[in-house]
Amino acid sequence: MQHSTAQGRLLVVDCAPGATALTELADLSGLGFEPTVNIRRVTDPELREHIAAQWRTVDFDGFSEEELAQQLEDGGLGYEALKCRAGIPLTEAVLERATSDSLQHRLKLVGRAAAGSDTFDAAAARRLGVALRTTPGANAGAVAELTLALMLDALRSVSRRAQALREGSWGMATANLPTGSLAGARVGLVGTGATARRVAELVRAFGADVWVCGSPRFTPERATGWPGVRVESLEELLEGCDVVSVHVPATAETNGLIGAKELRLMRPGSVLVNTSRASVVRETDLDRALRYPGSGPWHAAVDVFEVEGAGFASPLADNPHCTLSPHAAGMTRSAMQEASRRIVAEFARYVEENNVVSGESR
Structure with a gap:
């Protein structure tokens, strides 16, 4: 079955990293889309040249709501589709401008090569007839790996001891020994998705017990076969575990959950x-709890922040009881390649669902 060669104009806000970008763009072109590629985040000069030789390119800040809206309008031409991998601000205002009747090409499809879509206004997209597609689970293994690494760093103080040795202080490097470990610990997981399940499998291999707390949909029946013990409430899990790891999406229900x-x-x-979303665990509350013994956990490890990127700021930045990671949990080569493959498949599925084959509708 051959797809139409006229699916419409596609704005690629940020393509896949490295050579995977060329495969991704070629596959999207093969589906009949006409990519325009934003090269703002493409740092390899040779890759930029390869992209520019085959596709139209632009250069703009995809995290700027105004620049994103202007690019989607493209002087009145507009785009039928948008692809991204980062959390761009797809707000109601941006969507309304991208679907205006004044545009020659109206936005119909948005695909994000990542699990979440919390920076997208889903309600506005539904109202305006824009389909949203993501790739849940594509980076679950990668996020689980970093989660495990952060647990071990927090328990064993790996990064702190390394820094002490670099500063020439054997005494500081060996302070507070012996340490805790995952062996014999009870690890509590908040969330029951693919990442949480993989974390459960990994920590059990270290000899940890696992408790898990999910939404009301995580019934005893659904918990059957899960690699951990289901607990009824978040409070029970927090009180009963040595390590607590958060794996829920950013929603109205999870905002300020902890x-x-x-x-x-x-x-x-x-x-x-x-390693989930900053909105789930309040940074100011966590910072305060870590600084005052008896008011919360002894140590924390955080991969997500309210203000990220070049303007990064967080009260946790100078907290000695917190290990920091720059929202890098899902950023392994294999995970990003898998997300790229899956988002191309989502675009293909969209084409099939809309009955566009061989250049005409069925």
Whole structure:
């Protein structure tokens, strides 16, 4: 079955990294899309040349709402489709401008090569007839790996001890020994998706027990066969675990899920890891809890922040009881290649669902 060669104009806000970008763009072109590629985040000069030799290119800040909207309008031409991998601000205002009747090409499809879409206004997209596609689970293994690494760093103080040795202080490097470990610990997972499940499998291999707390949909029946013990409430999990790791999406229900009240429930000497979204664990509450013994966990490891990128700022930045990671949990080569393959498949599925084959509608 051959796809139409006229699916429409496609704005690629940020393509896949490295050579995968060329494969991704070729595959999208093969589906009949006409890519225009934003090269702002393409740092390899040779790759930029390869892209420019085959496709139209632009250079703009995809994280700027105004620049994104202007580019989607493209002087009145517009685009039928948009592809990204980062959390661009696809707000109601941007979507309204991208679907205006004044445009020659109206936005119909948005694909993000990542699990979340919390920076997208899904309600506005539905109202305006824009399909949203993502790739849940594509980076679950990668996120689980970094989650495990952050747990071990928090428990064993790996990065702190390395820094002490670089500064020539054997005494500081060996302070607070012996340490905790995953062996014999109880690890609590907030969330029941693919990443949480993989974390459960990994920590069990280290000899940890696993407790898990999910949404009301995570019934005893659904928990059958899950690699961990289902607990009824978040409070029970926080009170009963040595390590707590958060794996839920950013939604209205999870906003502020863990704040000062919840942190106070955690055991003395416990560890909190957040590789989900910053909105789930309040940064100011976590910072305060870490600085005052008895008001929360002993240590935290955080990969997500309210303000990220070049303007990064966080109260946790100078907190000695927190390990920091620059939102890099899912950024392995294999995970990003898989996300790229899956988003191309989502674009292909969209074409099939809209019955566009061989250049005409069925």
